[in-house]
Amino acid sequence: GSWTILQLVEALGFCLENTDPRTRGRGIQLLSQVLLECHSLLQEKEVLHLVLFYENRLQDHHLLIPSVLQGLRALSLCEVLAPGLAVSVLKAIFQEVHVQSLLQQDRYTVYSIITNFMATREEELKGLGADFTFGFIQVMDGEKDPRNLMVAFQIVHDLIVKNYALGPFVEELFEVTSCYFPIDFTPPPNDPHGIQREDLILSLRAVLASTPQFAEFLLPLLIEKMDSDLQSAKLDSLQTLTACCAIYGQKELQEFLPSLWSSLRREAAASASLRSYHRLTHSILPLLLEQYNKHSQSSQRRTILEMLLGFLELQQKWGHVEEDESALLSLQETVCSVVFSALTDPSVQLQLVGIRALTVLGSLQGFLSPSDLELVVDHLVRLALHEEDSQSSLATAEGSHPNTPLNCISSLEREEESSRNLHSLQQRCLQALAAVSTHTSIVRETVPVLLQHLRNVQKGNTAGFSVCQSLHRVALQCQQDAEGCWYYHQTVVPCLLAMAVQAATQESSHPLVSKVLLEEEVLTAMVPVISAATTHLSPELAAQSVSHVVPLFLDGEVSFLPQNSFPCSFQPFEDGECLEPQRRLVALLMAFVCSLPHNVVIPQQERLLRELLALSCSCSCPFTATTASKCFAGLVNKHPAGQQLDEILQLAVNRMEPGLTEGPHRTQALILLLWVGLVCDQSPGLLGLLSDVELGPIAADGFSLLMAESPDVLHKGCHADVRIMFRQRFFTDNVPKLVEGFHGAGADVKANYLKSLSHVLNHLPKPVLVTELPTLLSLLLEALSCSDRVVQLSTLSCLQPLLLEAPQIMSLHIDTLVTKFLSLASSPAMVCALLSAPHTLLLCPTVVVLQLLPYKARVIRALAKPLDDKKRLVRKEAVAARGEWFLVGSPGR
Numbered sequence: 021g022s023w024t025i026l027q028l029v030e031a032l033g034f035c036l037e038n039t040d041p042r043t044r045g046r047g048i049q050l051l052s053q054v055l056l057e058c059h060s061l062l063q064e065k066e067v068l069h070l071v072l073f074y075e076n077r078l079q080d081h082h083l084l085i086p087s088v089l090q091g092l093r094a095l096s097l098c099e100v101l102a103p104g105l106a107v108s109v110l111k112a113i114f115q116e117v118h119v120q121s122l123l124q125q126d127r128y129t130v131y132s133i134i135t136n137f138m139a140t141r142e143e144e145l146k147g148l149g150a151d152f153t154f155g156f157i158q159v160m161d162g163e164k165d166p167r168n169l170m171v172a173f174q175i176v177h178d179l180i181v182k183n184y185a186l187g188p189f190v191e192e193l194f195e196v197t198s199c200y201f202p203i204d205f206t207p208p209p210n211d212p213h214g215i216q217r218e219d220l221i222l223s224l225r226a227v228l229a230s231t232p233q234f235a236e237f238l239l240p241l242l243i244e245k246m247d248s249d250l251q252s253a254k255l256d257s258l259q260t261l262t263a264c265c266a267i268y269g270q271k272e273l274q275e276f277l278p279s280l281w282s283s284l285r286r287e288a289a290a291s292a293s294l295r296s297y298h299r300l301t302h303s304i305l306p307l308l309l310e311q312y313n314k315h316s317q318s319s320q321r322r323t324i325l326e327m328l329l330g331f332l333e334l335q336q337k338w339g340h341v342e343e344d345e346s347a348l349l350s351l352q353e354t355v356c357s358v359v360f361s362a363l364t365d366p367s368v369q370l371q372l373v374g375i376r377a378l379t380v381l382g383s384l385q386g387f388l389s390p391s392d393l394e395l396v397v398d399h400l401v402r403l404a405l406h407e408e409d410s411q412s413s414l415a416t417a418e419g420s421h422p423n424t425p426l427n428c429i430s431s432l433e434r435e436e437e438s439s440r441n442l443h444s445l446q447q448r449c450l451q452a453l454a455a456v457s458t459h460t461s462i463v464r465e466t467v468p469v470l471l472q473h474l475r476n477v478q479k480g481n482t483a484g485f486s487v488c489q490s491l492h493r494v495a496l497q498c499q500q501d502a503e504g505c506w507y508y509h510q511t512v513v514p515c516l517l518a519m520a521v522q523a524a525t526q527e528s529s530h531p532l533v534s535k536v537l538l539e540e541e542v543l544t545a546m547v548p549v550i551s552a553a554t555t556h557l558s559p560e561l562a563a564q565s566v567s568h569v570v571p572l573f574l575d576g577e578v579s580f581l582p583q584n585s586f587p588c589s590f591q592p593f594e595d596g597e598c599l600e601p602q603r604r605l606v607a608l609l610m611a612f613v614c615s616l617p618h619n620v621v622i623p624q625q626e627r628l629l630r631e632l633l634a635l636s637c638s639c640s641c642p643f644t645a646t647t648a649s650k651c652f653a654g655l656v657n658k659h660p661a662g663q664q665l666d667e668i669l670q671l672a673v674n675r676m677e678p679g680l681t682e683g684p685h686r687t688q689a690l691i692l693l694l695w696v697g698l699v700c701d702q703s704p705g706l707l708g709l710l711s712d713v714e715l716g717p718i719a720a721d722g723f724s725l726l727m728a729e730s731p732d733v734l735h736k737g738c739h740a741d742v743r744i745m746f747r748q749r750f751f752t753d754n755v756p757k758l759v760e761g762f763h764g765a766g767a768d769v770k771a772n773y774l775k776s777l778s779h780v781l782n783h784l785p786k787p788v789l790v791t792e793l794p795t796l797l798s799l800l801l802e803a804l805s806c807s808d809r810v811v812q813l814s815t816l817s818c819l820q821p822l823l824l825e826a827p828q829i830m831s832l833h834i835d836t837l838v839t840k841f842l843s844l845a846s847s848p849a850m851v852c853a854l855l856s857a858p859h860t861l862l863l864c865p866t867v868v869v870l871q872l873l874p875y876k877a878r879v880i881r882a883l884a885k886p887l888d889d890k891k892r893l894v895r896k897e898a899v900a901a902r903g904e905w906f907l908v909g910s911p912g913r
């Protein structure tokens with residue numbers, strides 16, 4: 021009370037008019053601090069002059085801005101503020117201050133000024149109209165600090181609830197707030213501000229649910245977030261939707277009801293299932309276990325165990341559950357006891373259910389302890405290997421039957437059923453043995469059993485493929501444990517090679533010997549087993565292993581193989597028809613050498629490459645020639661660049677070029693060309709070589725090979741060098757040549773170009789595909805008329821993304837599409853793949869659906885034919901597609 025504000029300004033004159041911005045800043049800082057203390061004592065005229073002074077200072081040096089804003093905050097609290105000054109201050113801030121470049125505290129000051137004026141000068145601010153809303157949007161845009169967001173959300177809420185003019189900026193106001201949904205915030209430790217995630221969630225929810233004007237923007241966002249994998253996002257979306265439904269009317273909700281209902285129904289089913297599972301498990305599981313122990317009949321026990329298996333499979337589906345939530349874990353001992361008892365029951369049917377249950381238990385992480393596993397391995401071994409004992413138990417269970425004609429027939433039927441039961445039992449045992457092989461100690465017990473079972477395949481049992489599948493599962497489970505990985509590798513790989521070499525050398529000397537292990541299906545199944553056993557080896561152990569395997573194939577060095585006494589020498593790279601069985605084993609060599617890390621030196625690599633090259637170009641067996649080409653390509657892929665690699669590639673080109681002309685080995689040359697072109701990323705030169713010959717069916721199919729993933733030799737899991745964006749580069753380099761070749765080709769060759777094109781497009785990343793397809797649409801529509809079924813299916817796969825993501829483009833070709841789809845659907849062989857194609861048209865926006873109306877009756881008549889197809893799946897798809905077409909043009913469609 022001793023000084024007036026004017027006297028203070030005069031006393032600060034030297035500071036306020038100083039040329040040094042820091043000095044001016046200190047003067048304004050002191051003045052602002054005084055104003056914050058005594059703003060209630062100011063007179064109206066004093067406030068007017070101070071406001072004008074501070075507004076001018078907003079154009080001063082950026083160092084002054086924080087102190088200027090503090091002074092304006094003090095003035096915004098003055099009750100004697102003259103009419104029009106609040107609007108003047110805000111206009112100056114909106115125009116002169118880039119708020120988001122300020123520090124957090126200074127941004128908070130701006131929000132405080134706006135809040136103060138909205139509390140005391142509402143009508144004046146409303147006089148600004150939508151300009152006030154737009155100015156605030158610019159202030160808030162990009163805000164990140166939770167303290168500031170709490171104030172900003174409240175300002176937006178007041179803007180809406182107190183009916184400030186939003187004008188054309190409704191969507192902008194929604195965007196500047198909805199970008200924070202759902203809230204992802206974790207308070208820092210010892211946070212003095214006390215803002216919690218829930219505070220921000222509630223503040224933002226109040227904004228989003230404050231006006232029906234946000235409905236058209238908010239509801240699609242909520243539908244998207246309800247399908248999120250994050251449980252918190254789902255919950256926030258549902259709670260926000262609940263709040264919105266309290267103020268939204270039918271008008272706002274109607275357009276989005278189908279999508280909302282679909283998401284809600286799906287989420288409700290999942291949530292209810294999970295809750296129900298926990299409740300039912302707590303209530304019913306003990307009763308099932310009690311009933312199992314009460315009943316002694318195998319048929320009754322089987323029924324009860326099948327119900328128990330349903331609960332186990334649900335637990336497997338939902339994954340790990342905390343111990344205090346899972347009744348299954350609390351009953352672990354009893355569950356294991358019941359399952360183990362089923363394994364020793366005389367009834368094969370009960371054993372089967374028990375093994376299925378054990379397989380599920382083995383996949384539940386941590387459920388079975390090593391001691392539990394050891395307890396059952398012996399039972400599984402007996403069931404898997406002792407066929408005669410199992411057959412005997414089956415006969416005992418069946419009992420004896422009088423030798424009457426009717427009973428003889430039923431007896432034969434029972435014997436067939438028993439044989440099927442035995443086979444099924446053995447398959448389940450193999451699966452269970454693999455499932456429980458999660459510890460090295462167990463792997464040491466189960467792997468020899470699986471290998472013994474594979475040896476029995478040579479006696480005529482055709483379960484080799486299933487055994488290899490089980491071995492592959494064990495290999496994958498061993499990969500992360502160095503000890504288990506090496507044990508598995510040194511046990512399984514030599515054994516598989518020995519069995520295959522034994523079969524191949526026997527076949528070479530005795531053509532009538534069983535060929536089971538030499539069949540393409542079994543050899544193909546062995547490839548991932550050897551690959552999985554090799555990819556995770558340490559470089560030292562891999563080098564030790566490769567020093568044995570390569571000499572085996574190059575020099576017939578069999579000394580490291582178990583049981584290495586063979587009928588004749590092993591010479592897979594020698595000439596002679598009798599050696600064809602041996603050459604097939606190059607598939608196993610490919611699996612091994614193409615899975616080695618880059619830093620493992622392969623002995624005699626140049627010689628090996630030359631032998632593979634010669635075999636791939638001359639072998640008459642397609643399986644052998646292809647695997648030799650793949651093995652050559654895999655080795656070239658990892659070969660260091662340099663003169664040696666250039667010489668090998670030139671040698672390959674020299675071998676291929678003559679073979680590409682008409683001759684007995686043209687197919688082999690084409691296959692090698694495709695693989696070499698793929699691994700060397702030589703796509704620009706690929707069609708150059710092919711241009712010397714007419715593009716045939718094999719070369720056309722090869723484009724699928726070039727674009728697809730190659731699980732055997734060319735993927736990162738095998739340590740291959742996979743270049744990024746090679747598919748996009750391949751498309752850019754080769755599709756124009758394919759289009760040009762198509763237009764210049766004869767009618768009988770055009771299909772091959774269409775097939776090549778559809779293969780390339782099918783493997784493009786979807787965003788690239790949608791961008792590029794419109795320019796090629798006319799060719800794809802022509803491809804639908806091609807007689808080649810592969811071309812038709814591949815083309816349909818290409819068109820589907822366009823139907824869903826580029827409906828405006830596709831709507832220009834509705835007549836052609838519907839006509840061609842119906843023409844294809846007349847073929848029973850194509851119905852399953854095709855019926856969903858017209859169906860996908862219905863997923864497009866309304867503009868497309870309206871254009872479908874003229875075709876509705878025609879399509880419904882045409883789809884009546886497959887309703888009577890002999891295949892159930894065809895009938896099912898026809899019913900679904902026809903039902904959708906009946907609804908075309910209905911309300912809400």
